Amino acid sequence: xxxxxxxxxxxxxxxxxxxxxxxxxxxxxxxxxxxxxxxxxxxxxxxxxxxxxxxxxxxxxxxxxxxxxxxxxxxxxxxxxxxxxxxxxxxxxxxxxxxx
Numbered sequence: 001x002x003x004x005x006x007x008x009x010x011x012x013x014x015x016x017x018x019x020x021x022x023x024x025x026x027x028x029x030x031x032x033x034x035x036x037x038x039x040x041x042x043x044x045x046x047x048x049x050x051x052x053x054x055x056x057x058x059x060x061x062x063x064x065x066x067x068x069x070x071x072x073x074x075x076x077x078x079x080x081x082x083x084x085x086x087x088x089x090x091x092x093x094x095x096x097x098x099x100x
Contacts (some may be wrong), residue, residue, distance in 0.1 A: 003011075041048050
């Protein structure tokens with residue numbers, strides 16, 4: 001693919017206008033800071049516990065939906081008792097007043 005000379009020149013000028021010298025003092029290595037903090041805590045004899053797994057760490061893992069459904073149904077059946085029907089308290093809507 002050939003880029004027209006005018007577009008290429010404009011792109012070069014845009015990049016040049018946005019460019020500046022790299023100054024590493026303007027940036028901070030946060031990962032290195034966190035590792036340093038963990039090492040300092042361990043050196044003091046403290047137990048270091050990591051954060052809970054993030055969503056990203058779980059991404060791609062297979063979740064067995066059928067097994068979860070079967071477990072949920074079994075739990076509901078256990079709660080229902082031997083008659084196989086779910087136990088629940090009647091709501092005001094279900095209660096009938098005795099007619100006199």
